[in-house]
Amino acid sequence: MSARLVVVHPDAEVLAQAAAARLLTRILDMQSVRRPVHVVLTGGTVGTAALAAAAASPLVGAVDWSGVHLWWGDERYLPTGDPDRNETQARAALVDALVASHGLPEAHVHAIAGPDTTDSPEASAAAYAAELARLADGDAAVPVFDVLLLGMGPDGHVASLFPGHEALTAVGATVAVHGSPKPPAERVSLTFDAINTAREVWVVAAGAEKAEQAAAALGGHDVTDVPASGVHGTDRTLWLLDTAASDAP
Numbered sequence: 245m246s247a248r249l250v251v252v253h254p255d256a257e258v259l260a261q262a263a264a265a266r267l268l269t270r271i272l273d274m275q276s277v278r279r280p281v282h283v284v285l286t287g288g289t290v291g292t293a294a295l296a297a298a299a300a301s302p303l304v305g306a307v308d309w310s311g312v313h314l315w316w317g318d319e320r321y322l323p324t325g326d327p328d329r330n331e332t333q334a335r336a337a338l339v340d341a342l343v344a345s346h347g348l349p350e351a352h353v354h355a356i357a358g359p360d361t362t363d364s365p366e367a368s369a370a371a372y373a374a375e376l377a378r379l380a381d382g383d384a385a386v387p388v389f390d391v392l393l394l395g396m397g398p399d400g401h402v403a404s405l406f407p408g409h410e411a412l413t414a415v416g417a418t419v420a421v422h423g424s425p426k427p428p429a430e431r432v433s434l435t436f437d438a439i440n441t442a443r444e445v446w447v448v449a450a451g452a453e454k455a456e457q458a459a460a461a462l463g464g465h466d467v468t469d470v471p472a473s474g475v476h477g478t479d480r481t482l483w484l485l486d487t488a489a490s491d492a493p
């Protein structure tokens with residue numbers, strides 16, 4: 245487990261641009277030492293803005309996308325193409341362009357299944373766990389994630405791990421979530437166990453409404469109340485904030 249490093253940017257726009265530059269540089273760096281590279285994407289406002297910024301960067305052409313696998317930290321259990329799916333938003337911002345123009349194989353886009361192809365969030369979580377295990381080394385449950393992006397909700401949730409929810413203590417790589425306080429109620433998420441195997445975990449958050457929980461998480465508040473408190477990379481844990489999110493009342 246690594247110490248948390250906090251980087252503060254002036255506003256949400258600069259934060260998204262900087263996170264995009266960091267992400268592309270991280271992938272390039274990793275490609276010089278290993279292949280494939282595994283990246284976990286996030287939904288959320290800043291996370292999606294960062295993907296859009298990555299799409300517009302000239303560095304996008306420097307990455308060998310044929311050697312990159314994309315995953316999600318969580319998904320809203322909604323049908324393929326639903327505008328509220330994290331996958332749909334990430335595809336529109338970046339992923340579709342990578343497949344169409346930059347050689348990312350569609351088979352490397354590991355979306356979490358919705359109700360159009362599975363019978364339940366449990367079935368989707370099981371299918372995602374199987375896909376993760378298929379790409380993992382040996383008996384590992386998940387691939388070694390080179391970078392795992394997370395947004396954070398104003399309640400301190402990350403992925404679909406919400407305060408006080410039973411999913412916080414789930415074992416295994418993935419968990420079906422029912423009764424999410426943020427709609428939609430049904431979701432699928434990576435567990436803490438899976439998230440915390442990543443080499444690098446980056447929490448990206450902007451806005452004054454995130455400040456209290458960001459401060460609580462960085463202060464090591466109990467993970468049951470502030471799930472963001474419980475995420476760490478094995479090599480590095482980065483908190484990428486804007487000024488408003490870093491300025492606790």
Ligand SMILES: O=C(O)[C@H](O)[C@@H](O)[C@H](O)[C@H](O)COP(=O)(O)O
Nearest residue numbers: 287288289290395396397402403
């Ligand atoms: O499904 C979701 O809701 C997201 O996966 C969630 O974890 C998100 O990243 C945070 O809630 C931050 O979202 P905002 O940046 O939009 O506040």
